[in-house]
Amino acid sequence: MNAPPVGIEARWAVSALFFANGLVVGGWAPKLPAMMARLGIGESTAGLLVLALGVGSICLMPVFGALVARRGSAHAARLAAVLFAPSLIWISLAPSVWTVAAAVLLFGGLIGGMDVAMNANAVAVERARRRAIMSSCHGFWSLGGVAGAGAGGMLIQTLGETGHAVLVTLAVAAILAWALPRLLRDPPGAEHVHQPLRLPRRPLPYLIGLMALASMIPEGAILDWAAVYLQREMGAPLSLAGWGFAACAATMAVMRFLGDGLRRRLGAVRTLRLSSVLAMAGLALAGLAPSAAVAIAGFAVAGIGIANMVPIAFSAAGNLPGLAQGIGLSVVTTMGYSGILLAPGTIGFLAEGMSFSTIFIGLSLLLLIPLLLSRLASNADFEGGG
Structure with a gap:
């Protein structure tokens, strides 16, 4: 088995994941008013959709935490990122309030799952390189969010809701194509593989x-x-x-x-x-x-x-x-x-x-x-x- 990369590539690969996640989440912000107009819904219904995003996020975070424990953060991050990348397309194509709600619930879940996995991979890179990188990783997320939100409104006006979603997905796919093969591989230690996955009992x-x-x-x-x-x-x-x-x-x-x-x-x-x-x-x-x-x-x-x-x-x-x-x-x-x-x-x-x-x-x-x-x-x- 090849030794996991601990050099600069692994550090930039996980930073790219944070940027890609921020880009999609930033792209969601200007999509909400466009979606409200398409579906003919008001603020109260839109508020429930935003709540569904948060509920989905909190529900899948522990699931991906368990996946990190069983298979390592790189495996969990790859799975979450590949599923997460086309999320804006699902939301744009969903034809009704209920299908949009289901798409947003899954979108929120994958945001949360990817968040746990990429933060765990950043921790693994910190540990391997003996250098702190977590703050700058969150800085890259902020940059992605600013880029996604800043360009999103203009792109939706120019290309339409679906065109914007496709363009963001292609940009994220290009980032992931470079980043995912370069993530730090961090299989769990033998002492944890068969450890029961339960909530910690210590405070x-x-x-x-x-x-x-x-x-x-x-x-x-x-x-x-x-x-x-x-x-x-x-x-x-x-x-x-x-x-x-x-x-x-x-x-x-x-x-x-x-x-x-x-x-x-x-x-x-x-x-x-x-x-x-x-x-x-x-x-x-x-x-x-x-x-x-x-x-x-x-x-x-x-x-x-x-x-x-x-x-x-x-x-x-x-x-x-x-x-x-x-x-x-x-x-x-x-x-x-x-x-x-x-x-x-x-x-x-x-x-x-x-x-x-x-x-x-x-x-x-x-x-x-x-x-x-x-x-x-x-x-x-x-x-x-x-």
Whole structure:
């Protein structure tokens, strides 16, 4: 059996998977209004379709975690990526609300499954190369998302919904044709092959999952509610309100490409602590801001902090001793991404009785959880950082 590649190709191959995943997910964003027009549905039905995407994601994450444990992350990533690539075509061709719902449910499941598998492969590359790469992998996902969302609306206008889906699928297929043969092959260790696949009985994976959950809820809150906050409570025009999330997303993308070097210098624990404090300060600044411009600056600072918290949690989860490969990571990813699902509705409910200013200040206090649990990130170190 050939030795698995541990060189630069394996590192760029898994980065390409993150970019391809982000490209398709970004392409979904402008597809939603086009799909609503095609099917003649309103916001409430569209909201249920978005919920179906999230439910599918959470349902298949543990399944692919088990597949990683049994067959290795490269095998799971190949399967998920090949099934995932044409997802936008299925959704575009589905003729009714119910068939679209089924396609979106499967689309969400494959997003979640591919997410677990490619994060597990990134952990395997980190372990093999003894270098942190997880933050930049998530940076490549952000680039793919920006490219998919940015070009998607124009392509749908020019080529139509199906033409856009076919073009995105061809682009992703080309990326996968290069990347999949070059993924790090990581068959599970003999001690884990016959280990029963069950939820971990010790608390450590769930504590790291709680850390990821607390880190992802503010990100989801800024995505869904920053513009509403800036408009309703700050009096910002719509043209300015969108800059709340844009500022956060921009600083997150930059910091994800800088994050691996930062983690190598400071160690995972100190990087997580610094990130938590910055994110808390940014959210508090946004909540206490006297003007829209100051609030946007607060969201930008929050993005600097949030950027590397989840990648560090995922690295730590993928390196937990004594767990079958993929099991700890599937627990943490499922708990973390449930924050993106739970945050919008919960915050919308809370906003009926309190201001968004108070909510963002409260979210800054939520980040005390990863700050207090930061010592658990020590498993994410590869070069002796502390």
